[in-house]
Amino acid sequence: MLELTINGEKRSVDASPDTPLLWALRDVLGLTGTKFGCGIAQCGACTVHVDGKAVRSCVLPIGAVGERAVTTIEAIDGTSAGRKIQKAWLDLEVIQCGYCQSGQIMSATALLAATPSPSDADIDAAMSGNICRCGTYVRIREAIKQAAKAG
Amino acid sequence: MTEATSRRTFLQVTLASGAALLVGFHVPLAGAAPSKGGGAGAARFAPNGFIRIDREGAVTLIMPQVEMGQGVYTSIAMILAEELDAAWDRVRLEAAPPDQALYANPIFGIQVTGNSNSIRAFWTPLREAAASARAMLVQAAAQRWQVSPATCVTQQSEVRHPPSGRTLAYGALIAEATRMAPPKDPQLKSPQDFRLIGKPIKRLDTPEKVNGKAQFSIDVVPPGVKFATLAACPVFGGRLVKVGDQAARQVPGVRDVLSFDDFVAVVADTTWAAKQGIAALDITWDDAGNGVVDTATVSKQLRAASLRTGVTAQAVGDVDKALGTGERFDATYEVPLLAHAAMEPLSCTAHVTTDSCEIWVGSQVLGVAQEAAVKTTGLPAQKILFHNLYIGGGFGRRLDVDYVIKALRIAQRVSGPVKVTWTREEDMQHDVYRPTYVSRVAASLVDHRIVGWNYRVAGSSVIARFLPVAFKNGVDVDAVDCAVDLPYDIPNLRVEYVREEPLSVPTGFWRGVGPNNNVFVVESCIDELAARTGRDPYEFRHALLAGTPRLQAALELAAEKGDWGKSLPPRVGRGIAVQTAFKSYIATVTEVEVDEYGLVRVRRVVCAVDAGTAVNPDTIVAQIQGGMIFGLTAALYGRVTVQNGRVQQSNFNDYRIMRMNEAPQIEVHVIRNGEAPGGIGEAGTTAAAPALSNAVFAATGVRVRTLPIDPKLLAKRPTA
Amino acid sequence: MKAQQGISAVAALIGVIVIGAVAIVLWYAMSPGPMAFVTAPRVKLSEYAGAPTGVPADLPGRDDPLVRGRYLTQAADCEACHTTPGGKPFAGGRAFATPFGTLYSPNITSDPETGIGHWTDAQFIKAVHKGVRPDGARLYPAFPYASYTYLTDDDVLAIKQYLASLPAVRQNAPANDLAFPFDQRWLMALWSAFFNPDQRFRATPAHSPEWNRGAYLVEGLGHCGECHTPRNLLQALDNRQKFAGAVADGWRAYNITPDKSTGVGAWSDVDLASYLAAGHAKERGAAAGPMREAVEFGLRHLTPSDIGAMVTYLRSVPPLSSSNLPSRLAGPAPAAYDGGNAAHVDARGRMIFESACVSCHAWTGEGTATSYATLTGSRAVNDPSGRNVVQVILSGVPPLRGQPDVFMPSFGHAYTDAEIAAVANYVTARFGAEASTLSANQVARLRNGG
Numbered sequence A: 001m002l003e004l005t006i007n008g009e010k011r012s013v014d015a016s017p018d019t020p021l022l023w024a025l026r027d028v029l030g031l032t033g034t035k036f037g038c039g040i041a042q043c044g045a046c047t048v049h050v051d052g053k054a055v056r057s058c059v060l061p062i063g064a065v066g067e068r069a070v071t072t073i074e075a076i077d078g079t080s081a082g083r084k085i086q087k088a089w090l091d092l093e094v095i096q097c098g099y100c101q102s103g104q105i106m107s108a109t110a111l112l113a114a115t116p117s118p119s120d121a122d123i124d125a126a127m128s129g130n131i132c133r134c135g136t137y138v139r140i141r142e143a144i145k146q147a148a149k150a151g
Numbered sequence B: 001m002t003e004a005t006s007r008r009t010f011l012q013v014t015l016a017s018g019a020a021l022l023v024g025f026h027v028p029l030a031g032a033a034p035s036k037g038g039g040a041g042a043a044r045f046a047p048n049g050f051i052r053i054d055r056e057g058a059v060t061l062i063m064p065q066v067e068m069g070q071g072v073y074t075s076i077a078m079i080l081a082e083e084l085d086a087a088w089d090r091v092r093l094e095a096a097p098p099d100q101a102l103y104a105n106p107i108f109g110i111q112v113t114g115n116s117n118s119i120r121a122f123w124t125p126l127r128e129a130a131a132s133a134r135a136m137l138v139q140a141a142a143q144r145w146q147v148s149p150a151t152c153v154t155q156q157s158e159v160r161h162p163p164s165g166r167t168l169a170y171g172a173l174i175a176e177a178t179r180m181a182p183p184k185d186p187q188l189k190s191p192q193d194f195r196l197i198g199k200p201i202k203r204l205d206t207p208e209k210v211n212g213k214a215q216f217s218i219d220v221v222p223p224g225v226k227f228a229t230l231a232a233c234p235v236f237g238g239r240l241v242k243v244g245d246q247a248a249r250q251v252p253g254v255r256d257v258l259s260f261d262d263f264v265a266v267v268a269d270t271t272w273a274a275k276q277g278i279a280a281l282d283i284t285w286d287d288a289g290n291g292v293v294d295t296a297t298v299s300k301q302l303r304a305a306s307l308r309t310g311v312t313a314q315a316v317g318d319v320d321k322a323l324g325t326g327e328r329f330d331a332t333y334e335v336p337l338l339a340h341a342a343m344e345p346l347s348c349t350a351h352v353t354t355d356s357c358e359i360w361v362g363s364q365v366l367g368v369a370q371e372a373a374v375k376t377t378g379l380p381a382q383k384i385l386f387h388n389l390y391i392g393g394g395f396g397r398r399l400d401v402d403y404v405i406k407a408l409r410i411a412q413r414v415s416g417p418v419k420v421t422w423t424r425e426e427d428m429q430h431d432v433y434r435p436t437y438v439s440r441v442a443a444s445l446v447d448h449r450i451v452g453w454n455y456r457v458a459g460s461s462v463i464a465r466f467l468p469v470a471f472k473n474g475v476d477v478d479a480v481d482c483a484v485d486l487p488y489d490i491p492n493l494r495v496e497y498v499r500e501e502p503l504s505v506p507t508g509f510w511r512g513v514g515p516n517n518n519v520f521v522v523e524s525c526i527d528e529l530a531a532r533t534g535r536d537p538y539e540f541r542h543a544l545l546a547g548t549p550r551l552q553a554a555l556e557l558a559a560e561k562g563d564w565g566k567s568l569p570p571r572v573g574r575g576i577a578v579q580t581a582f583k584s585y586i587a588t589v590t591e592v593e594v595d596e597y598g599l600v601r602v603r604r605v606v607c608a609v610d611a612g613t614a615v616n617p618d619t620i621v622a623q624i625q626g627g628m629i630f631g632l633t634a635a636l637y638g639r640v641t642v643q644n645g646r647v648q649q650s651n652f653n654d655y656r657i658m659r660m661n662e663a664p665q666i667e668v669h670v671i672r673n674g675e676a677p678g679g680i681g682e683a684g685t686t687a688a689a690p691a692l693s694n695a696v697f698a699a700t701g702v703r704v705r706t707l708p709i710d711p712k713l714l715a716k717r718p719t720a
Numbered sequence C: 001m002k003a004q005q006g007i008s009a010v011a012a013l014i015g016v017i018v019i020g021a022v023a024i025v026l027w028y029a030m031s032p033g034p035m036a037f038v039t040a041p042r043v044k045l046s047e048y049a050g051a052p053t054g055v056p057a058d059l060p061g062r063d064d065p066l067v068r069g070r071y072l073t074q075a076a077d078c079e080a081c082h083t084t085p086g087g088k089p090f091a092g093g094r095a096f097a098t099p100f101g102t103l104y105s106p107n108i109t110s111d112p113e114t115g116i117g118h119w120t121d122a123q124f125i126k127a128v129h130k131g132v133r134p135d136g137a138r139l140y141p142a143f144p145y146a147s148y149t150y151l152t153d154d155d156v157l158a159i160k161q162y163l164a165s166l167p168a169v170r171q172n173a174p175a176n177d178l179a180f181p182f183d184q185r186w187l188m189a190l191w192s193a194f195f196n197p198d199q200r201f202r203a204t205p206a207h208s209p210e211w212n213r214g215a216y217l218v219e220g221l222g223h224c225g226e227c228h229t230p231r232n233l234l235q236a237l238d239n240r241q242k243f244a245g246a247v248a249d250g251w252r253a254y255n256i257t258p259d260k261s262t263g264v265g266a267w268s269d270v271d272l273a274s275y276l277a278a279g280h281a282k283e284r285g286a287a288a289g290p291m292r293e294a295v296e297f298g299l300r301h302l303t304p305s306d307i308g309a310m311v312t313y314l315r316s317v318p319p320l321s322s323s324n325l326p327s328r329l330a331g332p333a334p335a336a337y338d339g340g341n342a343a344h345v346d347a348r349g350r351m352i353f354e355s356a357c358v359s360c361h362a363w364t365g366e367g368t369a370t371s372y373a374t375l376t377g378s379r380a381v382n383d384p385s386g387r388n389v390v391q392v393i394l395s396g397v398p399p400l401r402g403q404p405d406v407f408m409p410s411f412g413h414a415y416t417d418a419e420i421a422a423v424a425n426y427v428t429a430r431f432g433a434e435a436s437t438l439s440a441n442q443v444a445r446l447r448n449g450g
């Protein structure tokens, strides 16, 4: 039994310490907003924040999380960067199937929190690990810029 | 032959489909149980399968097509709400249950979402259904007020009588409306009265997709659910001989190991534990003799087949004679197997008991899924409850129901519900692949005009497997779609199809279907012929498109917006291509840069799109943008290879997908007119490869006839 | 006169050539043995009180001969070479690219026809010690009999007994594909005469029992020098450069002498032990390629006492410096993607890194999730040849059995030679002390077997 801090709450997780955070969130805690896409840190669908940094939860064993605070898509509206990103996403109608978008929004929020007015290169550096099979990249880029302007 | 039974009959889909005996899947909310339509209790007005209005006036729209990112829920709701004059901000959506009678796609005849035809197929039926419902409500109000229906108007889910200033909400009229006879010939709005259609309305499904609340089929967690994953024989068609499961059963969290004749599943407390369990299995397979298949033999097989005369799909004039005149041109093109690799790996949750079955799934073919469930469980259809959920990218993969059947077979041996999630590796290695096609073109030129054109495509027939009744006279209408009925003015033309099934490799529909191959080949050829004649590719096309003015107009617009003809630095080039796929008229100008190693960077893409009446123009733009990325990914990187009977790719590390830092600027210019709506979900994908490879030619002088583009051929300095 | 002068000139030339050739052969032939650096006297095992051979005292179940046999088979890392990837264990057929052509390992399961089922004990011992098959044919020294020759008869037979207990697999290895004259097996007799000491292990009483056990493991069973010691032109180990690093199977086997800057002298005992036993040490990187296999099939099965013994022994060999490795390791890169050393390197390298690599390795190189992904401090990124960085990108790092969560996917299928060169150059520039300058051609050669 491990204790994790998720979205500001202490949660006990009954799973072996090598279980990736992704599966603890989805299958043990029922937080299914964080998605499984590849399991090998190649797609970004599983992105969460650990102490504010975007991390691929599919390769982060819960045993390695420790005291660090985990934030998932379900609570990203608790941050101002998160709210701005969500709004820009809807305003520019970024989303298609939506499956990758939890991860996109988590990566974009971490970017915006650290770099309030990101350049194209900043966006490339922060977002290229997130695959969108529906191909929403053009709008993601625009939406990040719009969210930054809203800042 | 009418449109409905012509070659387009079955093919135009690709995206349509599926609803299901759906419970509780509602966007944005809607709490009621599903309607079977038609029925008219006192509590609701449900004049047909698409509309339900309750006493409180809540309007629920039932979605006959599934949402997989193409925005169809919003577009369909817009059409219904438009003709119904429902208050847009209060409509609720509900996915349709499996019911082939009520929800069959009018073009296919079965309940299917596919071939980019949702709007094309449902445009008129939905308008009529909603207009009829509105007429019944008006009639009910008019009767109550004792006025002529002609003096009543509707707006915002209300009937109004302007002369007297009276107003009745739809909810107040449901009892009477239910008793009204539906009008024989419901009157449709004229386009200038549209309040919703044609506006860039915000999508209804997206608010719950920015906060993790939207439920995809992989997300359902019924109480007591167990988690499973599976491994099928890596060699196609292989069978299980035996499985050593001692180590797997010792993995913490593993509950059971289940063997089937063609796969093994591990059931556990988490998907992770199940995956660990699979990794710990010691499985012996019998490869059923398919362990010898590889990409090179498949290619050889197809190339040999392409030398045979095929079945004629279209013939105009005297091709053989025409090919004997003028300057002759011959070329062979080849496209590879492709995996769908939707972001959401396949998954399906099921709970099977001796006398009931509940299924949570995202399917493009709910009716087919229901039939499969009946067959697999032996239960009657009414005992099988379907929840059709959002699809995290379909692209044609979920037109097959193999993953539903496997989940049911597992569920039959698990007590309580079980969620079966495929690993990405399993998803990629047990796909139904876009067929590899080899196409041969022979053409002849006289005075810079194409006088003869023989087009032969050889490849697997997806139609023959998927919808055998549609495979007629040896022609796969999908495999020749966009090869027949060319927009160009060519006096002598023949199109042939050679069916050749590559040993053991299962094939399926893939976003853009047959037109992907045919538009690539045709537009490459046209470019090559333009080069032969020394003409500008734009001019050459323009002259041949006199008979297709909508396409000609798109071509002009794309050329203008895409800076056609403006000068470019060395190793940078523009390519142009046109298409009529899915009944949308599209021209594309693509600009690329090719570095000294032959690596291609796409700088900019400009599309001019005439999709007729635009229900939601922003959705058209989004679909073209996204479809373009999907197609560019395939043209640059997409290739599934087979060795020893197994697919070599496994995940995104070896099946490469275009990413943010490679994505070009994509400009979409929508041409508005009142023509019937065209399909757009796949058209962008079809548009990608031809304009791209023509641009590569412009930049390097190297003609690409095999996809994906091989950078080695484009390198300035050959790289060993 | 003229003719005579000519003849004597030729004779002189021949003389010089002969003398030169003899000198070279002598230089090679007098090449020191692997333990020549040990100055203290060595004695036969029968004259030594300790027990450096066999299995360690802390091996559970050591009374069972099959447990002993399995342990020794693992310590000798037999399975790695005698199994094809994904194939049946010990059934052979694995290809080895050599400068002279391709060799395939034989089937050593107990199948009587295609394996070694009918071999007698004496025949098996002869093969392992002398490189001679029962039919008298010579084995190629890709089979490390010049190392295995140190093993005791008992240990060799324990291995044989263990192999005999496993399922027989009927499977012929493909025929070797070697160019003339290397396809002439008899030539290997000459090679053996020069380069196989054909001597059992001898102990050095002046050193500790632990050291002696380590020597037996490192020089005999583990045959570490076969990869880590450079070879001469005749493919024999050049022990003048003992453990100074070499290229094996397309990968660079690094300097494992105690040299502080380019060897493992700066590694703590814990680091070394962890690297050997788990294929990974914090801040030192993870074992990949052939070393990964050595860990998978061999080292991770060894007991802590044996791992400790190996460390003790490795610490005692003479330190040698590798002039082609930088003398210091780079520290972490900056957290910002646009800081650090790699700014000048091909932009494509960065594009690929930010797409496919940064999610695990982080812009700092210190790893995002687990230390297994740490690049900082690893020898591979601090090697300006970039060879192992390229290899690991091409083929990945497979998970160890039972630890499926620790691995790196392979990218060779999806990226071109030019792209892999670019990302390797970027990675060595950003995280290493000195950037590599690989070309697409060099990557193509590595892709095709080195």
Ligand code: FES
Pocket (backbone or CB within 6 Å): A035, A036, A037, A038, A039, A040, A041, A042, A043, A044, A045, A046, A047, A056, A057, A058, A059
């Ligand atoms: S699921 Fe974690 S990166 Fe793809």
Ligand code: FES
Pocket (backbone or CB within 6 Å): A095, A096, A097, A098, A099, A100, A101, A131, A132, A133, A134, A135, A136, B069, B343, B392, B393
């Ligand atoms: S929106 Fe579908 S994968 Fe990104």
